[in-house]
Amino acid sequence: MTSLISVILAGFLIGAFLPPVSAWTEIDPGNIAENGNIQDLFRPVDEEIRIIVKNDQPDRADLTRYKELESEIVKKYDKNLDDIISLLEKSTEVQLEDTYRTALKEVIIGEHLGRAFDEELMRQRGLLDENALIFQPQILGRANNQEDIDKILSEVDRWDTFILAQCTPDVYSGAGLDGAGLPYIVNGGNNLYEVGVWPGSTTTYQLRYYDEDHPVPQMDIQYDAFRLLYYGTLEDRALFHVTGSQIYFNYCWNDGKTYAWPYGIHGYKYRPKTSVIYTSNIWNHDIDTYNSNPNIGQLVMSVPYIQQ
Numbered sequence: 478m479t480s481l482i483s484v485i486l487a488g489f490l491i492g493a494f495l496p497p498v499s500a501w502t503e504i505d506p507g508n509i510a511e512n513g514n515i516q517d518l519f520r521p522v523d524e525e526i527r528i529i530v531k532n533d534q535p536d537r538a539d540l541t542r543y544k545e546l547e548s549e550i551v552k553k554y555d556k557n558l559d560d561i562i563s564l565l566e567k568s569t570e571v572q573l574e575d576t577y578r579t580a581l582k583e584v585i586i587g588e589h590l591g592r593a594f595d596e597e598l599m600r601q602r603g604l605l606d607e608n609a610l611i612f613q614p615q616i617l618g619r620a621n622n623q624e625d626i627d628k629i630l631s632e633v634d635r636w637d638t639f640i641l642a643q644c645t646p647d648v649y650s651g652a653g654l655d656g657a658g659l660p661y662i663v664n665g666g667n668n669l670y671e672v673g674v675w676p677g678s679t680t681t682y683q684l685r686y687y688d689e690d691h692p693v694p695q696m697d698i699q700y701d702a703f704r705l706l707y708y709g710t711l712e713d714r715a716l717f718h719v720t721g722s723q724i725y726f727n728y729c730w731n732d733g734k735t736y737a738w739p740y741g742i743h744g745y746k747y748r749p750k751t752s753v754i755y756t757s758n759i760w761n762h763d764i765d766t767y768n769s770n771p772n773i774g775q776l777v778m779s780v781p782y783i784q785q
Contacts, residue, residue: 514564515706518557522550526590530597540732540744547587558582565699565706573695580739581696585703588761591728591743595716598727604681609673614641614778621774626753629777635752638779639682643669644736645774647690647757656770659737661692661760667713669756672780679720680783689713689761692737715762717754719782724748724766731763736770752782 529546551558562581566572573581599605617633620626620642630640645651650665666688673683688711691697704711715729730744741761751766758769768775 515561515703518561519707522554522557522586523589523593525553526550526593530590530593540742543590543743547583547590550586550590551582555582558585561585561703562699565702569698569702571695571698573699577693577696581699583740584691584696584700587741587743591741594728595714598716602681604675606673609675609683610783612672612674612780614669614672614780617777617779619645619774620777623768623771626775626777630753633779637782638752639782640753641669641684641756641778641780642753642768642775643778644757644770645776646736647760648776653773655736656772657735657738659692659735661737662694663690663692663760664697665690667757669778674783676783679718681716681718684715684756684762684764686713686762687711692760693739713762715756715764717764719750722750724750726764729763731758731765731769733769734759734763736760736773
């Protein structure tokens with residue numbers, strides 16, 4: 478972990494990164510010959526993960542166990558993941574250093590594990606896409622600092638509203654240092670474009686983003702390619718529940734980590750209900766009611782707070 482952060486910082490300081498542009502967002506994955514190979518290579522990984530989330534679901538609040546599961550899967554399927562990355566390098570014509578290859582394996586497995594846990598949770602609760610209420614976030618303004626956010630909030634009826642704040646580079650692109658001084662270069666275009674809501678005694682919210690950008694451009698190109706070839710989409714989602722005075726972040730809590738942290742945390746956390754949620758505390762859209770990046774501007778939006 479420390480070695481990857483050191484490599485990222487060194488690359489940023491000497492300007493060694495690729496331009497923050499990925500043509501993969503414009504390529505039809507159905508036209509890529511490696512599509513079938515990647516599907517075949519990742520299928521046993523997915524099958525094992527589905528068994529884990531269905532039969533051996535760990536304590537959701539146990540971050541250590543989540544990382545252990547991730548490491549065990551990476552170790553068991555290291556050859557499959559190596560072959561997948563080699564195919565991605567061939568298709569994108571972008572070669573990864575060994576440190577980045579290792580990190581990309583962890584990103585692929587960690588994000589897929591979180592996706593599978595969310596899908597299983599929705600299945601258990603009978604939450605279907607076609608039954609969700611759909612809302613497009615209303616933009617309230619752009620904030621450069623907490624004072625700007627407070628001003629925007631002062632003009633909003635927060636009783637029946639959720640305020641969603643997204644880091645501006647995540648939307649408009651940018652390069653800089655995050656709340657912990659970690660560097661990032663991102664394409665943007667990862668807008669929180671839609672929120673699905675399932676009302677009930679427990680109301681479920683699903684945040685839907687067009688994309689997610691890894692803060693290291695070389696890794697982002699490969700991760701975009703993998704997602705297009707395997708999932709057929711770049712879309713990202715985050716799930717949380719509201720019950721009474723509590724918010725429950727399901728596999729999407731960032732545990733204090735900042736926007737350019739190399740890996741998703743996928744934590745589970747109870748928080749007292751508040752009207753403000755920071756929806757991109759980490760690039761992979763791990764979230765919280767606390768802002769991990771107070772030095773980064775925020776796009777401030779709102780959606781209705783739905784109760785039964």
